[in-house]
Amino acid sequence: MDNRSRHSSVVAAGRWIDGTREDGATVLYLQGAWRLPYLHAVTDEIESLPLSPQQPCILDGSRLETLDTATVFVLLIRLVAVGYTRATVSLRRGRSADSSLA
Numbered sequence: 532m533d534n535r536s537r538h539s540s541v542v543a544a545g546r547w548i549d550g551t552r553e554d555g556a557t558v559l560y561l562q563g564a565w566r567l568p569y570l571h572a573v574t575d576e577i578e579s580l581p582l583s584p585q586q587p588c589i590l591d592g593s594r595l596e597t598l599d600t601a602t603v604f605v606l607l608i609r610l611v612a613v614g615y616t617r618a619t620v621s622l623r624r625g626r627s628a629d630s631s632l633a
Contacts, residue, residue, distance in 0.1 A: 545579075546562075547562060547563055547572065548560065548561060548576055548577065548580065552586070553589075555586060556586055557582065557589070558591055559580070559591065560593070560594050561594065561595050562594035563595070563596055564596045564597045565597065565598045566597055570601055573605065574605050577609045578609065580609070584614035584619060587620070588619060588621075589620075589621050590622050591622075591623050591624050
């Protein structure tokens with residue numbers, strides 16, 4: 532068993548978000564095309580996430596194909612609603628500057 536598997540567990544796995552717990556933090560792997568036509572589906576998945584502000588949250592964008600502001604805004608609103616703050620949410624592994632971010 533590798534080091535990561537000993538320190539991670541599945542929180543939620545879906546089409547838009549793959550959530551795990553890694554070393555005491557909730558990691559949300561954002562995946563696919565987060566675009567306005569999919570806003571309803573993305574929102575439903577975000578609303579079903581089992582989030583706890585007692586643990587830091589990491590948003591990982593390494594699996595994103597595209598991202599627009601409307602869909603990510605829904606995620607940020609949800610994080611704030613359950614009690615996360617700027618100090619408890621961090622970003623990692625976003626795509627390069629030439630990616631399609633709307």
